[in-house]
Amino acid sequence: MKQIAILPIVLLSLISCKEKKSQQITESEVVAEVKETPKTYAEISIAEGGKWVDGPKGHMEYSGGTSFKNVNELQVPKEHTDHSWYIRYEGPGWENAEVGYRLYLDWRNAIDIYGKKVDSLVLPYVGQDGFDSYHEDAPWGQDILKAGKSMGLGGYGRVVADTMVHFQRVKDTYAKVNNTESSSSIYITYTGWETGNDIIDLKSKLTIYPQDRYTKAELTSSKAIEGLCTGIVDHGVAFHKKEGETWAYIATYGVQTLAHPADNLGMALFYKLDEVAEQKKGDYEHLVIFKPTTETVTYYFLAAWEQELNGIKTEADFVKDLDTKLSTLNSTNSIK
Structure with a gap:
């Protein structure tokens, strides 16, 4: 490597x-x-030098950590949950020159966006000077997405009886990273994910490439279940949808960031029409619900922030970029 x-x-x-x-x-x-x-980078970084203690919010917290260390793989401790101060910026992160992403490696399982003002790799420095300092504007950029109760951008969960179920009940979660000269990937295995009357294993692979802003997501379920889904958090801005011959996209664009003042952000999901049962509006996000299958389902997601270097500045240019990618997908079955 x-x-x-x-x-x-x-x-x-x-x-x-x-x-x-x-x-x-x-x-x-x-x-x-x-x-x-390298042109892409992925990491998982955990605290060391401390210990697990009872926290004030009723769950365990990692207290007294003296530093963070990067690991290639992680068996997520049973004690870990949201805001337990154990994993730097709460989960794995991946980036290229244009954008960064992170996944909350806990029950929320949402994907967040790091908007970047520079074209260099920055993740090793994010969250080192205060656990959640990345929410504040910095020379490199900042966390720009408020995920709330949603899956964020391109996160995944399951709709059961019209209710979004995240990863509240999982027997075991294992994650690893892989960096090569041509891409960086996050692999996550969820064992014993319980939703409704089903218990399944789910494997996720998230890959970023040197070019462009998109991440390729691949989900593989051990059992064909209804309701496995992804989505884009709904902040009440402009919504776009377009279908091609074999692929389609949904997207949002408008003033929907955590920057001060809030500014324009575009988010999009590309999905295969024959893999999707339904696209609809959920309580907190625009949903893409997959058909039951044990085959790997594939989708792409991306974020375009107006403060990027040479970034997309208008809604019209954002939609034009999405239409170009959709045409490529329908002709070659891949953006890359």
């Missing part, structure tokens, strides 16, 4: 001109580092 070496190049994007001069970094060193810096 290629070694990840990103510290100098990330710092070059974030430090001031005065700091650059003081470090006396030579042009040859910069060029060498750029060549070694």
Whole structure:
């Protein structure tokens, strides 16, 4: 596996001109580092040096952690839940030059967005200077999505009797990361996921590539169940839907970020028409509900923030970009 070496190049994007001069970094060193810096990155980082204790909110918390360390794989502790201060930014993260994402590796299982103002890799520094400092505006960007009770963007759960069920009851959760020269992936295995009258195992693979903003999502269920779904959080902005011959997309665009003041964000989901039973509005998100199957279902999701470097600035340009991707999917069955 290629070694990840990103510290100098990330710092070059974030430090001031005065700091650059003081470090006396030579042009040859910069060029060498750029060549070694990967174009995508994924990580899971856990706290160490502390211990699990009873927390004030009625669940266990990891207290007294002295630092974070990255791991290639993680058997999620039984004690871990939301806001238990154990996993840095609460789950795995993945990014390329344009955008970053993270998944809450707890009962919520939502996917959040890191809007980026720089074109370097930043995740190793997110959440290091205060557990949730990434909610605040920084030179690199910030967490820009309020997921609330939804699945966020491209998260997954199950609709049972018109109610969204997340991952409140799971026997075991295991995650690992894989970084290569051509992509970065998060693999998650949920064993004994209980929803309604069913108990299944679910495997998830989330992959980001060097180009563009999208993540490819692949879900594989051990049992064909109704209601397995994904979606986009509904913030009451413009909604778009378009169907092609074999693929379709839903998307939202408008002022729907956590930035101050809030600004424009576009979010989209691409899905195969023959894999989907229904697309409808749920309580908290625009839903895409898959047909029961044990075959792998595939979809793509993406976010486009207007503060990106060379980002998409208008709704018309966002829809144009989605239409181009939809055409590519319908002709080649892949965006990549």
